[in-house]
Amino acid sequence: GENVEQHPSTLSVQEGDSAVIKCTYSDSASNYFPWYKQELGKRPQLIIDIRSNVGEKKDQRIAVTLNKTAKHFSLHITETQPEDSAVYFCAAGSWGKFQFGAGTQVVVTP
Amino acid sequence: GAVVSQHPSWVICKSGTSVKIECRSLDFQATTMFWYRQFPKQSLMLMATSNEGSKATYEQGVEKDKFLINHASLTLSTLTVTSAHPEDSSFYICSARDVGGILKEAFFGQGTRLTVV
Numbered sequence: 001g002e003n004v005e006q007h008p009s010t011l012s013v014q015e016g017d018s019a020v021i022k023c024t025y026s027d028s029a030s031n032y033f034p035w036y037k038q039e040l041g042k043r044p045q046l047i048i049d050i051r052s053n054v055g056e057k058k059d060q061r062i063a064v065t066l067n068k069t070a071k072h073f074s075l076h077i078t079e080t081q082p083e084d085s086a087v088y089f090c091a092a093g094s095w096g097k098f099q100f101g102a103g104t105q106v107v108v109t110p
Numbered sequence: 111g112a113v114v115s116q117h118p119s120w121v122i123c124k125s126g127t128s129v130k131i132e133c134r135s136l137d138f139q140a141t142t143m144f145w146y147r148q149f150p151k152q153s154l155m156l157m158a159t160s161n162e163g164s165k166a167t168y169e170q171g172v173e174k175d176k177f178l179i180n181h182a183s184l185t186l187s188t189l190t191v192t193s194a195h196p197e198d199s200s201f202y203i204c205s206a207r208d209v210g211g212i213l214k215e216a217f218f219g220q221g222t223r224l225t226v227v
Binding site for chain 2: 034041042043044045089095096097098099100101102103
């Protein structure tokens with residue numbers, strides 16, 4: 001089955017700086033890679049996703065890159081703001097069935 | 111966007127009792143729903159895949175007799191935690207995808223925080 005590894009586990013950045021979270025996956029059949037943001041006590045919220053036929057996708061301050069050959073994908077947040085502080089999870093899978101990474105606690109300090 | 115409603119949002123129960131959690135897709139039909147569990151400060155772990163009209167598929171290590179899943183309609187799946195114990199205390203969350211698989215994402219319910227005392 002799929003195995004997803006996520007790094008780092010914690011990330012502290014100064015407001016305005018960039019944050020990068022990296023994930024690797026094992027199952028070459030996975031074709032969909034969503035990223036979720038989870039604030040304390042709340043449900044995960046999809047923030048961006050990428051499909052296996054695309055190498056990069058951007059949405060305002062958030063971007064995701066995918067290297068299918070190497071089986072890794074990354075989340076990039078630019079110009080970080082305090083409201084970006086949360087736990088971020090990557091996931092890999094297909095048809096709604098995912099394996100999640102362990103999560104990255106992002107703390108943005110003013 | 112698509113809405114998945116999960117009920118209750120939180121529940122406290124006594125050890126040994128059973129608790130039922132509902133997951134409803136409000137504006138689309140979901141032949142498949144997924145149940146995840148999230149322990150504090152940990153990631154989401156897939157527990158089982160719920161298929162409408164058939165038996166659920168459980169992940170390795172998940173007791174099917176303890177976590178009963180029923181997916182009786184295209185909009186409702188239920189998870190019953192039987193004979194709950196304190197170690198079952200967790201955040202349970204469901205997700206659903208639509209019939210045709212057109213929607214490329216799974217939509218999550220708001221989650222249920224279960225505390226067993």
